[in-house]
Amino acid sequence: MKKIGLFLCVLFSLPVIGQKVTSPDGLLQVELNLSNNGTLNYGVHYKNQEVIQNSPLGLNSSIGDFHQNLVFISSKINKIDDHYTLPHAKVSRVHYQANELISTFLNSEKDTLHVVFRVANNDISQTYRINSSDKSRITVYEESTGFKFHPSTVTFITPQIQGEEGWMKTKPSYEEEYTYEEPVGTPSKYGLGFTFPALFKLENDFWVLLSETGVTSQYVGTRLGEPNAEGLYTIAFPDKSENAGIGSTYATTSLPFQSSWKTITVGDNLAPIVETTSAYDVVKPQYSPSQNYVSGRTTWSWILWQDGSCNYEDQQKFIDLAAELDFEYILIDALWDKQIGYEHMPSLIKYAQNKGVDVILWYNSNGAWNDAPQGPKNRMNTSPARQKEMEWMKSLGVKGIKVDFFGGDKQETMRLYEDILTDANRYGIFVNFHGTTLPRGWERM
Structure with missing residues (x-):
């Protein structure tokens, strides 16, 4: 009986071994394998x-381990053919075509894991979907997703830094220096891995860009963890020090569940890296724009004169400059609440509007996760305060906000990004995030 059981197990895993999906042009290929102990792995070939x-x-x-002791159930390949527009991105019209492999497995608890690969010309996107017949929620502790490169590969990447570091404990702010052409597997400067996007150059002059998209309030923002000596980089969740230690490093949500998408862009030159739309291709809008948001150019006194320039007279000078240059906006930066004052903002905004210039206002994201003194503070971190402030802005015709000093990628912070974007859309205000994570697909979402 033991021999029969082993024989049946091997037969059962055979259909997924060597399962392949290729790009429409046939040049990019993913191969998915299930080992005898039920662990999943994949490889990528190009040309x-x-x-x-x-x-x-x-x-x-x-609810269980979805890394090992998996049993193959089924798989299917779908063709994806999608047209969409991007009013504020590198291209305005996108025709996305890909082949999608969905492979389904059961874990030891009999819950279902779907591993999804979408392979387009030069782009791969990968996500997990989990559902259960008897469970309603899940906490994801870690991903095993990895990317292993040949030892001759070199990197162009930037290290992740701990929370509560840097000026007024505002880091991580995605502002660390990039390293150039370091050997793959080199430890990071701060011991926490590397932020997305991450660029790799292979010995054959192929290029690979790794990143993440499709992050909502139901997940965390991830990064590349510390590599091992063999050149394997695995996905890491936020460090506990982020956001001044506030919030969990895990992701908790209801079932069914879908993770973020990890993206892999491959080319034999840098054009596919620069031109990729992988951040947008696999995501869908979460809501409709409340209006047509107009992008444009802006004057900004802070870049020349810093905090001291945020006074009524200097802002008038930069409004005049915007009008002279025919720029659409002025960004009134940090400390306007104290150095100009709420009581004087209506007249300053009206001065700009009479010159044909619209106004963007700066805000501190902070509740309690950094020591940055610049205000306005405590206006964006809770829904009642945020909606009251946005109602005031709408009444004055403010067109946009710049929100600064985010302190990490925990699920709580992803929720704050989502809430700010959703509320701002309700009031017809566009958003510029600064001191912040990468957009992770939000331009389309």
């Missing part, structure tokens, strides 16, 4: 050359 070596997949959660 018949290896790009990413055998690398792990899966995740660990409160």
Whole structure:
């Protein structure tokens, strides 16, 4: 009986071994494998050359392990053909075509894992979906998703820094220096891995860009963890020090669940890296724009004269400059609440509007996660305060906000980004995030 059981198990895993999905042009290929102990791995080839070596997949959660002891159930391949527009991005019209592999597995608790790969010309997107017949929620503790490169590969990447570091404990702010052409597997400066996007150059002059998209309030923002000596980089969740230690490093949500998308862009030159639309291709809008938001150019006194320039007279000078240059906006930066005052803002905004210039106002995101003194503070971090402030801005015709000093990528912070964007859209205000994570697909979402 033991021999029969083992024989049946091997037969059962055979359909997924060597399962492949290729791009529409046939040049980019992902191969998915299930090992005898039920662990998943994948590899990537481009133009018949290896790009990413055998690398792990899966995740660990409160409802069970989705990394090992998996049993193959089924798979299917779909064709994706999508047209969409991007009014404020690198291209205005996108025709996205890809082949999608969805492979389904059961873990030891009999819950279902769907591993999804979408392969377009030069772009791969990967996500996990989990559902259960008897459970209603899940906490994801970690991902096993990895990217293993040949030892000859070199990197162009920037390190992740701990929370509560830097000026007024405002980091991480995604402002650390990039390293150039370091050997793959080199430890990061701060021991916390590297932020997205991350660029790699292979010995054969192929280029690979790794990033993440599709992050909502239901997940965390991830990064690349510390590599091992063999050149394997695995996904890491936020560090506990982020946001002054406030909030969990895990992601908790209801079932069914979908993770963020990890993206891999591959090319034999840098054009596919620069031109990729992978951040937008696999996401969908979460709500409709309340109006047509108009992008434009802005004058900004802070870049020349810093905090001291945020006074009534200097802002008038930069309003006049915007009008003279035929710029659409002025950005009135930090400390306007104290150095100009709420009581004087209506007349300053009206002065700008009479010159044909619209106004963008700066805000501190902070509630309690940094020591930055600049205000306005405590206006964006809670829904009642935020909506009251946005109602005031709308009444004066303010067109946009710049929100600064975000302190990490925990789920709580992803929720704050989402809430600010949603409320701002309700009041017809566009948003510029600063001192912040990467957009993670939000331009389309």
